[in-house]
Amino acid sequence: MSLMSSASAPGKVILFGEHAVVYGQPALAVPVMQVQAQVFVEEGAGAGVWIEAMDIGLESELSALPAKHPLAAVIRSVAHSLDVSCLPPLKIRIQSSIPAASGLGSGAAVSVALIRALAQALGQPLPDAQVNALAYEAEKLYHGTPSGIDNTVVTYARPVYFIKGQPIETFQVRTPFTIVIGDTGVAASTREPVGDVRKLWQADPPRWERVFEAVGAIVRQARQAIEEGNVEALGPLMDANHARLQEMTVSSPELERLVRAARSAGALGAKLSGGGRGGNMLALAGRETEVRVAAALKAAGARRVLATTVCS
Ligand code: PMV
Numbered sequence: 001m002s003l004m005s006s007a008s009a010p011g012k013v014i015l016f017g018e019h020a021v022v023y024g025q026p027a028l029a030v031p032v033m034q035v036q037a038q039v040f041v042e043e044g045a046g047a048g049v050w051i052e053a054m055d056i057g058l059e060s061e062l063s064a065l066p067a068k069h070p071l072a073a074v075i076r077s078v079a080h081s082l083d084v085s086c087l088p089p090l091k092i093r094i095q096s097s098i099p100a101a102s103g104l105g106s107g108a109a110v111s112v113a114l115i116r117a118l119a120q121a122l123g124q125p126l127p128d129a130q131v132n133a134l135a136y137e138a139e140k141l142y143h144g145t146p147s148g149i150d151n152t153v154v155t156y157a158r159p160v161y162f163i164k165g166q167p168i169e170t171f172q173v174r175t176p177f178t179i180v181i182g183d184t185g186v187a188a189s190t191r192e193p194v195g196d197v198r199k200l201w202q203a204d205p206p207r208w209e210r211v212f213e214a215v216g217a218i219v220r221q222a223r224q225a226i227e228e229g230n231v232e233a234l235g236p237l238m239d240a241n242h243a244r245l246q247e248m249t250v251s252s253p254e255l256e257r258l259v260r261a262a263r264s265a266g267a268l269g270a271k272l273s274g275g276g277r278g279g280n281m282l283a284l285a286g287r288e289t290e291v292r293v294a295a296a297l298k299a300a301g302a303r304r305v306l307a308t309t310v311c312s
Pocket of ligand 1: 104105145147149150190276
């Protein structure tokens with residue numbers, strides 16, 4: 001079978017502003033290039049489109065998947081937007097080193113890589129803006145009411161200052177800094193905490209809008225600190241953002257254990273990242289504390305620890 005095309009997309013981590021971003025506040029997110037989703041499109045042997053995603057134990061004909069299955073929906077939406085009414089026989093192989101349901105953007109990265117590889121195989125590569133728009137539609141199937149931050153940072157693979165519904169804005173990192181990302185190993189869907197925060201907000205909009213605005217203020221200060229190279233200021237801002245996320249009820253005992261371990265090991269600040277209730281947390285480490293923070297996270301039960309340097 002011959003390869004027609006392939007594409008990859010990175011993971012991502014939200015530095016500041018998750019959840020409040022769904023309600024129009026800004027958020028900061030960066031790509032995590034050490035983990036990637038990859039998609040290979042080959043000429044198919046028989047009729048139809050065969051999909052293999054061994055990481056999630058999926059081997060299926062496209063026609064056998066429910067219409068709302070995110071992979072099926074992405075493939076059909078690419079065909080539709082390229083005006084291809086009948087797909088040729090294809091074999092699509094999907095693999096990813098981004099842990100699923102962990103707040104590292106695995107769903108968005110698979111969608112972006114799949115959209116790019118399929119469009120390329122059909123002879124009509126798509127511009128980033130269109131890849132992003134199609135990946136956003138797929139995010140709705142994963143999450144319900146996504147802000148669009150995941151698909152945006154994964155599509156453009158750049159640091160993003162994101163406000164829902166607004167054109168992509170990147171930010172400058174004056175002094176590169178290192179974050180250590182610790183995985184609780186607890187799989188957590190984004191849909192559930194996002195839905196729970198919505199219920200809180202619906203029960204008392206003025207109270208929660210004040211909380212979301214407080215998060216927005218933290219995000220704006222963090223952006224300014226990053227652009228001025230004032231890395232020390234970011235630690236307390238992470239802690240303050242984490243406190244707001246606790247208030248939104250999206251932390252968990254496992255996240256709390258890792259956040260505490262990172263702070264005790266000398267991290268300048270720490271917070272959960274992404275939807276919460278499990279998944280990943282992140283800690284800001286100086287050059288001399290990075291190894292100590294990573295070891296403390298492992299000792300506190302982190303399933304996997306990644307360090308990534310944030311730069312422009
Ligand atoms: O996909 P996750 O777990 O990183 O969460 C996305 C961030 C949220 O703000 C919780 C939801 C959203 O759509 O922005």
